[in-house]
Amino acid sequence: MADKIQTHHLTAYFGKVRGVHDINMNIQENQITAIIGPSGCGKSTFVRCLNRMHEVIVGAYAEGEVILDGDNIYAPEVDPVQVRRRIGMVFQKPTPFPTMSIEDNVAAGLKLNGVTFNKSEKEAVVERCLKQAALWEEVKDRLRAPGGSLSGGQQQRLCVARALAVEPEVLLMDEPCSALDPISTARIEELLIELKANYTIVIVTHNMQQAARTADMTAFFFSGDLIEFGETRQIFTNPDRRETEDYITGRFG
């Protein structure tokens, strides 16, 4: 499998505080890579570095390299806005735009990026993305309803559809199921496995079963360091490092 993203000595700061430290990791194309680890270990900070969302926080910055298809996205001439169009993101809390209908939410990324399309083109994009996000059947009769009128799980799938509409190559998911019930979680997990045929997916999760169920590769972070990274089966059955074993068996601390 080819590497979609490589990080070289990636270190992220919040002002003077270091969030993650010297991460070297290869993320493979068309695979699901899970990031696990205790709260505050830098999982979210790490994935936010992958599409330059980390620096959106006042005072935050990153050092090192993130190579996307051979190009360093932290090179000085790179526009972070262009990076984010290629690497999409879904957040912990569902965030449909409250002023927009379901269909406008899906099309928002295109519209706000200045893409012009006519009605039938828009309908096609909306239908394709909602189908990809496994939401189409539930909302096809009320596309004009506000995005906020959906249930939490549906809202999260709407956010996935919205992220897919700009046709990213990589999808970063920052604890996408932590606000969802088990049924909605199962739907999102099925969705991830369907999507990996076309996308490279990185998922941050607190739920180790979720990582074991969905991910091909798993990385274990602890206090800002990448402790262990390998195939999911190996990480969960035969980890090399003592810290990893302690964490996945719940014996931590």
Add this chain to the structure above:
Amino acid sequence: MVSATPLVMGHYQYRKAKNLLMMGLTIFATVITLIPLFLILGYLLYKGASSLNLAFFTKLPTPVGEAGGGMANAIVGTFELVLIACLIGVPIGVGAGIYVAEHRGSQLANAVRFAADVMMGVPSIVVGIFAYALVVRPMAGFSSIAGSVALATIMIPLVTRTTEEMVLLVPHELREASLALGVPRWRTTISIVARTAMGGIATGVILATARIAGETAPLLFTAFGNRFWSTSLTGPVASLPVQIYTYAISPFADWQRQAWAGALVLTGIVLALELGVRAVTGGQTRTPR
């Protein structure tokens, strides 16, 4: 053996009495607060309604001693002054408010916020002097544009601060969601942040409009007043507050009655604006929708 706790205890009666007392006090305070409002409205209706007729809205003021006439020019003048003040004040106030909220912590944002707070405390007569020096003197005459500048000066800090508060209520997650779609920052601010805060911003604008509609002092030596029809930007123009003031301090009973009617109309306009706010926001004045 477990002994049952008695369900009725002396302390409960005491708590109930205390609750009743506090409830009574707060209701009393509410009534005291509302009494002036209803007294003013009632007295205005009592004194003003009898002088209100169609002519009041359609006719010019008549000379002393001649019955009839109205304040049509002042009503139109007030709308003109307020409209132009809004055209000047709303873009500046909303723009500054969005800037201050989106760039919290920057030196300029802090300076703007501080300036807005100071400006809100400046007496309106001083604002009038400011507009006099800025517009009336260079133009060598009273003008409606001078009055509008004075009103806009009062409006800007109010709109700036309410816009800032409303923009700050927009959850940070929405900005991040938009940025993560590859939407540039400026576009995120306009299409997501400002759009989401629109209801609240509109509320702030309407409340500021209501406030300046009733201002008298800044108009005294800017728009000045006019007994005739004029909507010229460069000439003096009549306004309800100034007309009311002039008529109210006059010795003529006819004019005093007209002043009461004018006060009633002005209060009606302000009240309509405030009710408009409730219609826009569905009763909620704080949450952006």
